[in-house]
Each structure stands twice: as structure tokens, then as C-alpha cells.
Amino acid sequence: MKTSLGATMVRAGRRLLSSLPALFGVLVFTFLLMRVLPGDPAVFFASGPNAGKEEIEQIRKQMGLDRSVPEQLVFYLSDIGRGNLGRSMMTGQPVLKDLRERLPASLELTFTALLIALIFAVPLGVVAALKPGSVVDHGVRLFCALGVCVPTFVSGLLLIYVFYYMLGLAPDPTGRIDVFTSLPPSRTGFLSIDFLLAGDVEGWWAACRQLILPAVSMALFVIAPLARITRASMLVSLGSDFVRTARSVGLSWRKVVVTYALRNAILPVITIAGIVFSTMLGANVLVEKVFSWPGVASYALDALLSSDYAPVQGFVLLMATLFVLVNLVVDICYGIADPRVSIG
Amino acid sequence: MRFVSFRPAASVLATTALLLIATAPSQAQTRAETLRYVTGSAVNTLDPNIPGSTRESFALSMSTYDRLVAFGRKQLNGKWVFDLDTITGELAESYDVSPDGLKLTFRLRKDAKFQDGSPVTADDVKWSLDRCVTAPILGKAQLLTGSLTSADQFKVIDPLTIEVTLPKPDKLALPNLATVYPMIINSKLAKEHATTDDPWATAWLKEHTAGSGAYVVETFKPGEQVILKRDEAWNRGTANKPAFFKRVIIQSVPEPATRANLVERGDADLVVDLQASDVQSLEAKGKLKVISTPQYNAITYVSMNNQIPPFDNVNVRRAIAYALPYDDMFKAAMFGRGAPLFGASWPDGKPLNGIYPFQQPVKLDFDKAREYLKAAGLPEGFSTTFSFNVGQSSTAEPMAALVKESLGKIGIKVDIQKLPDAQMSTQINEKKLPFYTEGIVAWLPSTDYFYRNFYTGNQRWNYSSINNPELAEIAQGARFEPDKAKYEEAGRKLNAMHFDLMPQIMLWQPNQDAVMAASVEGYTYEFHRQIDYRDVSRK
Numbered sequence: 001m002k003t004s005l006g007a008t009m010v011r012a013g014r015r016l017l018s019s020l021p022a023l024f025g026v027l028v029f030t031f032l033l034m035r036v037l038p039g040d041p042a043v044f045f046a047s048g049p050n051a052g053k054e055e056i057e058q059i060r061k062q063m064g065l066d067r068s069v070p071e072q073l074v075f076y077l078s079d080i081g082r083g084n085l086g087r088s089m090m091t092g093q094p095v096l097k098d099l100r101e102r103l104p105a106s107l108e109l110t111f112t113a114l115l116i117a118l119i120f121a122v123p124l125g126v127v128a129a130l131k132p133g134s135v136v137d138h139g140v141r142l143f144c145a146l147g148v149c150v151p152t153f154v155s156g157l158l159l160i161y162v163f164y165y166m167l168g169l170a171p172d173p174t175g176r177i178d179v180f181t182s183l184p185p186s187r188t189g190f191l192s193i194d195f196l197l198a199g200d201v202e203g204w205w206a207a208c209r210q211l212i213l214p215a216v217s218m219a220l221f222v223i224a225p226l227a228r229i230t231r232a233s234m235l236v237s238l239g240s241d242f243v244r245t246a247r248s249v250g251l252s253w254r255k256v257v258v259t260y261a262l263r264n265a266i267l268p269v270i271t272i273a274g275i276v277f278s279t280m281l282g283a284n285v286l287v288e289k290v291f292s293w294p295g296v297a298s299y300a301l302d303a304l305l306s307s308d309y310a311p312v313q314g315f316v317l318l319m320a321t322l323f324v325l326v327n328l329v330v331d332i333c334y335g336i337a338d339p340r341v342s343i344g
Numbered sequence: 345m346r347f348v349s350f351r352p353a354a355s356v357l358a359t360t361a362l363l364l365i366a367t368a369p370s371q372a373q374t375r376a377e378t379l380r381y382v383t384g385s386a387v388n389t390l391d392p393n394i395p396g397s398t399r400e401s402f403a404l405s406m407s408t409y410d411r412l413v414a415f416g417r418k419q420l421n422g423k424w425v426f427d428l429d430t431i432t433g434e435l436a437e438s439y440d441v442s443p444d445g446l447k448l449t450f451r452l453r454k455d456a457k458f459q460d461g462s463p464v465t466a467d468d469v470k471w472s473l474d475r476c477v478t479a480p481i482l483g484k485a486q487l488l489t490g491s492l493t494s495a496d497q498f499k500v501i502d503p504l505t506i507e508v509t510l511p512k513p514d515k516l517a518l519p520n521l522a523t524v525y526p527m528i529i530n531s532k533l534a535k536e537h538a539t540t541d542d543p544w545a546t547a548w549l550k551e552h553t554a555g556s557g558a559y560v561v562e563t564f565k566p567g568e569q570v571i572l573k574r575d576e577a578w579n580r581g582t583a584n585k586p587a588f589f590k591r592v593i594i595q596s597v598p599e600p601a602t603r604a605n606l607v608e609r610g611d612a613d614l615v616v617d618l619q620a621s622d623v624q625s626l627e628a629k630g631k632l633k634v635i636s637t638p639q640y641n642a643i644t645y646v647s648m649n650n651q652i653p654p655f656d657n658v659n660v661r662r663a664i665a666y667a668l669p670y671d672d673m674f675k676a677a678m679f680g681r682g683a684p685l686f687g688a689s690w691p692d693g694k695p696l697n698g699i700y701p702f703q704q705p706v707k708l709d710f711d712k713a714r715e716y717l718k719a720a721g722l723p724e725g726f727s728t729t730f731s732f733n734v735g736q737s738s739t740a741e742p743m744a745a746l747v748k749e750s751l752g753k754i755g756i757k758v759d760i761q762k763l764p765d766a767q768m769s770t771q772i773n774e775k776k777l778p779f780y781t782e783g784i785v786a787w788l789p790s791t792d793y794f795y796r797n798f799y800t801g802n803q804r805w806n807y808s809s810i811n812n813p814e815l816a817e818i819a820q821g822a823r824f825e826p827d828k829a830k831y832e833e834a835g836r837k838l839n840a841m842h843f844d845l846m847p848q849i850m851l852w853q854p855n856q857d858a859v860m861a862a863s864v865e866g867y868t869y870e871f872h873r874q875i876d877y878r879d880v881s882r883k
Binding site (some may be wrong): 013021038040041043044045053054055056058059062089090091092093098158160161164165169172173174175179248290291292294298302304305306307 | 377380381387388389394395396480484485550551563566567568569571586593595596597598601602605606608611612734735741764765766767769770773803804835
């Protein structure tokens with residue numbers, strides 16, 4: 001196991017290197033795309049009651065927009081090389097700092113949502129596959145359809161309305177933590193972990209309560225693809241020779257389903273979970289908006305609407321990097337689930 | 345990766361189970377002494393002078409910094425609003441204006457201290473005002489409107505006296521010193537953080553405060569929230585007392601429905617930017633205090649570019665002015681919340697007074713509209729586009745639909761164009777939009793200020809791109825007119841010209857709807873259209 005782990009690491013490193021050209025392409029493409037978009041950010045940001053031509057010119061200079069596009073690109077790339085993603089006009093902070101502060105919020109939310117989704121989707125898919133065409137199967141299908149057809153911001157607002165506004169069960173849907181709770185020292189950036197590390201159970205509970213509604217509204221939306229994939233691959237796996245053999249030798253039903261069928265069926269689920277995770281991270285902008293969640297997606301949307309170039313570029317780069325990493329993790333998980341698969 | 349992903353798993357499992365049992369919300373004890381204000385936008389800088397600063401940043405700076413003087417307040421239809429005509433001392437204990445109007449002398453309070461404990465001196469005032477007119481910051485353009493342009497105009501007489509010299513007796517010099525930008529900075533502290541590239545410490549002041557204001561910034565998370573702590577030594581409030589609230593939390597909540605929920609549930613104390621429909625339903629429920637003040641320094645327009653055909657023809661502009669369904673638009677866009685600027689009656693056909701904005705005698709009248717179209721040589725109508733900002737779509741979208749429908753009846757084909765905010769600003773700046781809706785605000789709402797800024801010159805705020813030498817001359821002349829009667833006469837003339845030329849069509853002054861807990865008192869409509877946290881208290 002140990003030697004194979006070492007080999008896996010080497011291969012993983014090689015994989016990361018080979019994705020650098022793709023990242024570079026994303027970098028240049030986003031840069032050009034932002035420049036082609038209509039709208040002059042300098043004019044937008046100079047929209048104070050008295051901002052005239054002089055102020056617009058000054059902002060343009062500050063944003064580096066007074067140079068030609070190729071020149072800007074060269075400056076941009078050399079800045080990136082030095083780990084500088086530029087400065088956001090919106091928040092006035094360096095983009096890197098903004099992203100570093102906001103990424104844990106998005107990750108924490110997305111991980112939680114994905115976990116909730118998996119916890120519901122895998123059993124649902126399995127149950128549906130065991131009795132295809134039955135009432136249960138149709139029930140699962142209906143539930144999935146409902147989850148997918150209700151947009152996240154609608155389910156988010158509904159959840160807020162019921163659990164916060166009507167029942168008063170949930171805390172107020174603003175941000176990651178009640179404003180009156182003092183924060184723990186930031187170690188991982190994940191509040192639910194930092195509170196535990198600080199030994200503050202009350203704070204941990206407050207952070208978790210805050211997390212539930214947004215995570216559930218996101219999870220509802222992605223249960224469908226996960227459950228459908230689980231069902232499909234379970235069906236294939238249940239109908240295969242090894243399951244028939246396992247059954248015929250009289251192994252328990254539980255052992256057949258869980259150990260033999262599910263373990264084989266889980267590979268596509270991992271793949272889809274990886275993809276779902278990457279999409280959720282960027283696409284949860286509506287949930288972040290509804291719950292005032294200080295994540296990266298709502299940050300990028302605000303930046304896009306105000307043509308604030310640096311944060312948008314930084315966000316796309318971050319997403320591309322994460323996508324590469326998630327794919328890598330998926331491949332490694334593959335190797336663990338099925339030792340015949342090795343990454344290369 | 346494994347560590348990271350599995351801990352939340354455990355926590356989520358536990359919480360999902362516990363959510364069903366545990367319900368008691370943990371309330372901090374300091375709640376009554378804390379003001380929680382929720383807003384759609386965010387504070388993005390601690391120095392409002394930075395280009396790109398938001399309205400929330402303006403409001404924040406009013407409480408963290410003092411200015412030499414401040415606006416008083418007055419009642420308008422039973423509601424408190426800022427009063428442009430009463431200027432009271434803030435850091436200045438008293439001030440004098442010389443008889444010729446060329447010299448303003450400010451005597452500082454002896455007991456005023458910065459938040460680090462050092463006394464406020466005339467040197468700090470001079471440095472701050474110098475910064476405002478010299479550094480490349482927003483204050484420069486603002487102070488220009490009050491003839492404050494150069495550092496030579498500010499002179500330290502003694503440690504507690506400062507003198508401001510004006511080239512001409514400018515009515516707007518003093519009120520300008522009460523606006524957001526000319527805040528008084530602790531110059532010693534700021535200079536410590538100045539660099540050769542940045543002699544006015546703009547970078548440092550963006551993230552730090554060095555003021556003498558009522559509140560100290562405790563935490564500042566750009567784009568999320570700011571927490572303020574009361575400065576106990578500050579005594580420049582009413583009755584020389586510190587501000588009421590011990591803490592102020594300014595939190596960004598982008599979703600308007602959530603803001604409404606928060607204030608209705610009592611979790612937030614105060615909110616100003618709700619959707620009109622939410623305000624109406626909250627008002628109807630009667631649990632909360634709703635104070636609606638027409639923004640008397642703001643106007644919503646339909647603008648026509650007076651240089652682009654066919655809008656360069658005055659009869660086309662008049663035709664449109666008579667073809668807009670004002671009442672329906674006002675109801676659909678604003679739920680009737682605001683002060684209409686249409687449908688006046690001018691008995692002798694002349695403006696009632698010289699105040700701008702004013703109510704114009706226009707109303708929906710298709711016959712008149714058709715006549716004007718015929719007079720313009722376009723009896724069959726024409727095609728055009730009507731644009732608005734995505735950011736304003738909740739009010740502009742229903743309005744645009746009504747404009748399209750109504751103009752269609754006199755043969756004008758309208759294409760609705762919904763533009764992203766940055767794109768819209770760019771096109772307005774380049775004067776490319778023929779027909780659109782926009783809103784404006786003036787901090788110092790005097791008639792000549794409006795006409796000079798919004799109806800003259802080739803700058804962005806001249807939305808209609810009107811170029812009328814006579815109008816420009818009257819507006820410029822009125823600026824330095826000391827005689828009140830003559831000023832009023834100039835205002836009447838300008839208003840009559842506005843109605844005659846119809847460069848753009850004034851629609852209404854939107855309401856500022858402040859919704860607050862029943863216990864919150866003292867709310868005042870401020871020139872920056874945000875809350876002054878020093879105004880409010882709890883019963």
C-alpha cells in the first residue's frame with residue numbers, strides 16, 4: 001500500500017504539471033473575454049455625484065486600462081507570476097485576500113451540501129434500483145424531478161420563509177454566523193472546524209445552524225443527478241454476473257447489495273459527484289445571494305456586473321485550479337474504490 | 345482533503361438531527377444597546393473620498409469622522425429631513441462669515457479629541473482640507489462647487505482658529521464643508537502612514553480611520569459587514585452627549601426579501617432600501633415604524649438626447665411629454681410612493697416658484713401629443729430604443745413596458761433595452777443613448793446647482809445633452825447672486841425654460857422608505873440617502 005501511495009503521489013504531481021497549459025489558456029481567455037465585454041469599468045466606478053472626466057481617467061489609470069490590451073496582458077501575466085491577482089475596485093482589497101477569505105465559506109457550504117445530497121441520493125438511488133418500475137422507484141423519480149425543477153433561490157427563499165420567518169426555527173439567514181457571536185481564531189477558515197478547535201461548542205452550534213438552510217437548498221438541486229446515476233449504475237451492477245454468482249452461493253442480501261453491487265456501482269457516482277462539486281462551487285451564486293453568504297460566487301457576480309476585471313479573472317482562475325484539483329481527487333478516489341484503475 | 349470533507353459531514357448529521365429539537369435562539373445581552381442596520385450594498389472603504397466608494401461608505405464616514413460644520417434638521421410634512429439652510433457647528437464651536445462673504449472663520453471646540461486621544465487642532469483641519477482639494481480624490485470635484493479649489497484658501501490663525509478665503513461670495517462654500525468629503529483627519533497619524541508616492545495617505549486611510557467621530561471601527565469586512573463601537577469621549581451629539589447606541593452593526597444582505605424578513609422578525613432594527621411592495625405590506629401590518637420621505641434632493645427622469653434626431657426637435661420631446669402614462673407609471677414602478685413631478689396646474693401658464701425640481705403641468709393627452717408630432721413633421725411616428733439599468737429593473741421594467749405601450753398609440757415604436765449597469769454608464773457618458781430613464785441626486789439641492797450640473801456643459805450628468813447658451817448663462821449667473829429676490833426670479837426663468845424646451849421629462853421624487861423597529865427613534869432623512877447612526881436612538 002505504501003509504495004503504491006508513493007507512486008500515486010508522483011503520478012498526481014505529473015498530472016498537476018500537465019494541466020498547467022490548460023490553466024494558462026483559461027487565464028488568457030478570461031482576460032480577453034473581460035476586455036471584449038461592453039461597458040467601461042472606469043465610468044461605472046466614477047459614478048459618484050461629482051465624478052467627471054478627470055476622475056474617470058484616474059480610475060482608468062489605477063486599473064491599468066490606459067495601456068493597450070497586449071501591454072495589459074503582459075502586465076497581468078507577470079503580476080500573476082508574482083502571485084498578485086490585482087485589486088478589486090468593489091471592496092478595495094487585493095483580490096487574493098478577498099478570495100482567500102471567501103473561498104472557505106464557499107467550500108464549507110458546498111461540501112456540506114454535497115454531503116447532504118450524497119447521504120440522501122445514494123440510498124434513494126439504491127432503493128430505486130432494487131425495485132425498478134415499482135411505486136418506490138416512481139416516488140424517487142418524482143422527488144428528484146421536484147428537486148431539480150425548483151431553482152435554488154426559490155427553494156432557498158421558501159426554506160427561509162418556512163423555517164425562519166414562520167416557524168422561527170432557523171437563525172436569521174445572513175452570513176455564516178450570528179453577528180453577535182465572536183469568531184474563533186481562524187485556522188482552517190471552516191467555521192465548523194475552527195469552533196471545534198477552539199473548544200467553543202456554542203459557537204460551533206451557531207455556525208452549523210447557519211449552514212443548514214443554504215446547504216439544504218443547494219443539496220435539493222443536486223440530489224437528482226446523483227440519485228439517477230446511482231440508480232443506473234446499480235441496475236447494471238445488479239444484473240451483472242458477479243452479483244448473480246454471489247447470490248447463487250447464498251451470500252446474505254445485505255452483503256450482495258452493499259459489498260458487491262454498490263461498491264462496483266459507486267465509480268460513476270464519484271465521477272458525477274466531482275463534477276457536481278465543481279459546478280456547485282460556481283453555480284451556488286444564487287444561494288449565496290439569498291443567504292448573504294460571503295462566498296466567492298456572489299463576489300464574482302457582483303464584480304462581473306460592475307465590470308470589475310480583477311476579481312472576475314481571479315475567480316475564473318481559482319475555479320479552473322479547483323476543477324483540476326477535484327478531477328485529481330476523483331481519480332485518486334477511483335483508485336481506492338477500484339484498485340485496477342490507476343491514474344496516469 | 346479527507347480531513348476537510350469529513351468533519352462537516354459529522355457536524356451536518358448532528359445538526360440536522362438537533363435542528364428538530366433545539367430551537368432556542370441565543371440572544372446576546374447587548375442587543376438593546378446595539379443598532380443592527382441591514383443594507384443591500386456594502387461599505388467598501390473607510391475613506392469616502394476613494395473613487396468607487398458606495399453610499400454605505402459615505403454614511404459610515406459621517407459617524408467615524410467629524411466635519412467643521414453639519415446640516416441642521418427640519419420637519420417636512422411631519423418628517424425629519426436634513427436642512428440645507430441651517431448650518432451648525434460640529435468641530436467648530438462657532439463660525440463667522442465676513443460681511444462681504446469672502447472670509448469664513450471657524451473657531452474649534454477646545455474639548456474635541458481624535459479617537460487616539462490627541463486634540464483636534466487647526467493644523468489637522470488645514471491638512472484635511474488641503475488634502476481634499478489637492479489629492480486625487482472625490483472631494484476635489486465636490487469642493488469645486490463651493491469655490492474651494494486651492495490649499496492657499498485655508499489659513500491657520502491660531503491652534504483653534506482657521507480661516508477660509510473665497511474668491512467670490514459663494515453660497516455653497518459653507519454647506520460644502522458639511523458634506524461627506526471634507527472630513528477632518530488626524531493629520532499626525534495619517535502623515536505617519538503617508539509615502540512619497542502617496543503623500544495624502546489614501547491607501548492607509550482606505551482601511552483605517554483616523555477621525556474624531558462618534559464611532560470607532562471595531563471590525564471591517566469589506567463587502568460583508570462593519571461593526572462600530574461608540575466613542576465615549578465624543579460629545580458632539582444632541583445635548584452634548586455621546587451617540588445613543590453602544591454598537592452599530594452595518595451588514596450587507598443583498599436579497600431585498602430577506603432584508604424585509606429580518607426587520608419584520610425583529611432581528612434587524614433598521615433598513616432603508618426595501619422593495620416598494622414589501623414596504624407597503626409591512627406598513628399595512630402595522631407592527632413596524634415606516635417613515636417615508638420623498639427624496640427631495642433626488643429626481644427620476646425620462647431623458648432624451650437633445651442632439652440625436654428626432655429628439656433634437658423640441659416638438660418631438662413635447663409630444664413624448666404628453667404621451668407618457670404618468671399615473672400608471674407612478675403606480676406600477678413606485679406603488680405611488682414618492683412625490684410626483686407631473687400633473688401640476690399653472691393658472692397663468694408660469695412656474696409657481698423658482699425652486700427646482702418642480703411639478704410640471706404635463707399629463708397624458710394623446711391629442712396634444714399627436715399635434716406636436718405633426719408639428720415636428722413626423723405624423724406617422726418613428727422608431728427608437730428605450731434603455732434602463734439592470735440595477736434599476738424592479739422600478740424601470742414596468743415603467744418601460746408602459747412607455748412602450750403608450751407611445752405605440754401615437755405611432756412611436758419603442759424597443760426596450762435592458763443594459764448592465766457598467767454598460768449603461770458608459771453609453772450615457774459617451775452620449776450614445778437616445779431615450780432612457782435615469783435618476784439623479786444632488787447633495788446641495790439649490791436651483792442653480794441643479795441647472796449648472798444637469799443642464800449645461802458636455803459632461804456626463806447633462807443627460808439630455810442640452811446646449812442652450814441662455815439657460816447656461818442664467819444658471820451660472822444665479823450661482824453668485826446674493827439678492828434673494830433676483831435669485832428667485834432667475835429660478836423662475838430657468839423653470840419656465842425647462843418646461844418650454846422639455847430637455848428631459850421629470851417624473852417623480854422616489855420615497856426613501858425607512859422601516860424600523862417600533863422602538864427606534866430619531867430617524868432623519870439625510871442628504872447622502874443613508875442613515876446617520878448618530879441620529880437614531882432606542883426608546
